[in-house]
Amino acid sequence: MSTSTPSSPPLAESLPASSQGWQKLTRLIEPIALLVPSGVWLLLLLVAPTLLILELSFIPGFRLGQSAGDYGIGNYLEIFQPIYFQVILRSVLFAIGCTVTCMLLGFPVAYWIAVMAPSRWRNLLLVAFVLPLWTSSLLRAYAWITILRPSGSLNSLLSALHLPSQEWLNQTPAVYIGMAYSFLPYMVLILYASLEKLDKRLLEAASDLGATPQQTFWKVTVPQTLPGIAAGGLLVFITSLGEFVVPELLGGASSMTISRLIYNQFLGATRNWGLGSSFSILMITGVSIAIALLLKYGDRDSALSG
Amino acid sequence: MSSNQHHGFDGECDRLPLAHLAPDHLAPHLPLPRFSAARRRFLKTSAAIASGFVLSNCARNLSNVNLGSGDSPSPTSNAGVAKNPASGKLYIYTWANYTDDELIKGFQEKTGIQVVADPFDSNETMMAKMQAGGGTAYSIIYPSDYTVIDMVEAGMLTPLDHSRLQGLDTLRPKWQNPVYDRGNAHSIPAVWGTTGLIYDPQKVGKEIDGWSYIWDNRKSLTRQITLIDDVREVMGATLRTLGYSYNTTSPDQIKKAYSKLVQIKPTIASFLTTGWEDQLASGDVTVSMAYSQDAIKLIEEKPNLKYVVPKTGSSVWTDTMVIPKSAPNPDAAYAWMNYLLQPDIAAGLVQRLRTATANQAAFDLLPPETQKDDRLFPTEAMLSKCEGVAPVPARIAEVYDQYWTRLTSS
């Protein structure tokens, strides 16, 4: 454990050779050294857990605290039972519905902020729209319960207007409302970023060439912001696919989603971590494919416009 | 091929000895998330995140986690130390509303031991944390009855040295030799209660006396009831109305229960273990299935509501105190148990926290109106129809789970 520094070679003679070697070494080490922090981070927090889940998914019936059995694909075979298929389908439908709702609500808002609102108001408007993101998603869901429940604000309003009160809570539409509200800010932010980059002269050019505002929108604005639309749509789709707080709280008795199913496998009745892991892997795979498609799509587009 | 095929065999072998004691008390872990406050949801969410982290901490050998490692002191080796005054800090891992400042202060005054109580929201979360090695600081844990079985099976618990405990003999007979832990070998009961229905008699227009009310009135109850978000409680209640055991292991009976449940599906607004209180109080729903503990709490605020243990029987549950093998301060843990076994202390807790005690001596100290409160202390006649939710074998647990998934996704 000697702490003495190794004696350095005579500087003058060895300088050319050693400095050359040093340079070579630096050139070799530098990129690696620069990559190390993010690489370690990625390895520890992303790759390792994912590999672990992948491994667990190949151990049928794996349960915490019990000796693990042999590897097999039993978990994956089990996924394809009709009941699970139904759950997956519902999750996907929830996610699609949420994405479409966010798109329909988010685009006009983002368009308005990015294109029509006076530029000095833009940041303020954006912040106002993103503000809900700073609250807990749980609080937002509870807020919607307060609004939508039979004795809630919405029905109070209806009865004040002498309209018959409606059942909103504990049904699928409530899930769409709650999820869309949760993810709308993301959609607006991404669409805003895309629309803000939109060359306004293209809109003038379209108008000049005889396109009505509607034609301009569909033939220029939408295609030009397609990467943003795709990115926003995918982000909302992926996040809403993983959402289970809102369906759970607002969706009533028939709100089992794939996320909740996974949760149940890990922390619920059966504690079948193996099956839960295989559902997780299924989800990770699906989401990865979607992202890969987006990247490919996005690349093509940026190559064309850049 | 299903996942339980592989699992079943050696699992059953392991548990054979226990099976003799209580045929229904086989195998694994069932959820009993309990007790109120909206905060519980936050905990649940963070637990989900935490469990993700747990995952990243341990690989395949998760399954071989051995909490009873050699360096952890055994009760016998501790016998000598026991005479020394217990000192230091006591970390306890418990349900959110089982302790209060007065209890902790009183304990510290008497023993000089500082108590730090961390809450958990479900047995499964607690188990996951303990098995992943994240709970080594705790010397006292409050698992529910069926979880005690799991923990004993996993070798996580220190057998209790009854010579170091005073007042075990004052426990009610029912808890002298409970099915989940014969002879209280590893646990002592802390709090118990029932599962039942809570409703507004004025709104309903009559007294509800059983589960059958929901089936009889299912046409007019569309989205008017909430059920506990727990497969075994909901299926158990239905099994009970059919005359079967809460803990049946017959797939056929489970299937019949499922078919019966489907009939009232339209009446179920939501499955909520917590969060139903507000909806019931505001009249958004008419009837809620709830744990007695939560129901009594709400009735204190809304005296117009009524809690009933269904006449066909329901579940009775016990939350216990145990000492994990990894406990760093077992002396303090014994001191804590002894403190809570004192009748005056246990009676005080009942008065303050409205939790039911299994301690007969403490019960005797309570004012008559509390003693007669059959929500808190159901009569023996009522209790005789109730069962504790007990673990079922993994493959049966999966049957339950699949029907549950079907029910909540149809």
Place this chain on the structure above:
Amino acid sequence: MSQTVIRDYSVSGTDTRLDVELRKVFKVYDGETAVRGIDLDIHQGEFFSILGPSGCGKTTTLRMIAGFEDPSGGEVMIRGKSMLGVPPYKRPVNTVFQSYALFGHLTVWDNVAFSLRLKSCGNTELRERVGDALQLVKMSDFARRFPAQLSGGQQQRVALARALVNHPTVLLLDEPLGALDLKLRKEMQVELSNLHHELGLTFVMVTHDQEEALSLSDRIAVMNNGKIEQIGTPSEIYEHPKTAFVADFIGDTNLLKGQIESIYAETLQIVTDSGLHIVAKPKTLWNGADSSSSNSSSSNSSSSNLSGSHASEAFVSIRPEKVHLELSPPADSISSRNCYAGKLKHVMYLGTHVSYQVELATGDRIAVLQPNRSSLMDLGTSVYVYWAAEDCLALAPQE
């Protein structure tokens, strides 16, 4: 700059009917007046340029014709019809944008076909017209490319084809060649000019490049500060600028500020502020008094009752290429009327020409442009500069 070949375009080729009329058009943005009441008549078939420095309101004027901006006051008419409240997509004009504004998500073909598809033009006709338009700008081979795969000049051509395919009444060009390098710009100038001849359309071009305006246009409107300073043919604008601004902005000039001492017949005697005595005999009359802009000048133009004490302010403008530069003063007395001694202070070799700066005894610097004929003179050489009184312009001061 000044070697520009001035095409003395006659207006004969243009129709006398008007395609675009602007009547007292104003434009105010957020309290800032961009256009201050301009009147403009653009004839059918004319190549009309609006020339001016940046911020003079020329682009705003074009945008009001195209319909992207509504005038704050006044009226824009196209083919006699008021365009009040008519949106761009209903106007019979098409624009070539400064940045081309090609649709990046569409191929060249689809860009050009854009307007025809909106009109649900028949397939055969569409193919024919897009094909013709691309052929016109020599871009047929690039039909399937995307704009990002084209050079600036090629994008420019596509933008032209896209605007022309629609057969507009008027083609508007907003700084169409501004983004191109010099060589390409020259080429495109020729092509624009050819296109104009071939198609016989009315072109209205906005540019800040006076050379481009001079070489391409039938007529030019010079704008400054939201107003039109002068409208005329390129030669009129260049040879007979009406204001000091125009003289200064169009080509290089030596602009000297001074006072009119006397006016006799068509000859003006002017003393510059620095003390130079200049005789000017402009072909156009001194317009100081009758210029529409009210200025301090109280003198009247052709009368000689101007007293020396009550002098009127004026600018004298002499184009550098009209200045002679010699080592000795000229022999004839006519030439020697505006002859001054000075020293060479700056020499710039321009290839075909040489640009000199001569500092006079008064401190004035006179720019001289000479064809590159003789050998270069050295810095510091004592020289004489002189010019004919006829080459001298006397201009009213700017507001």
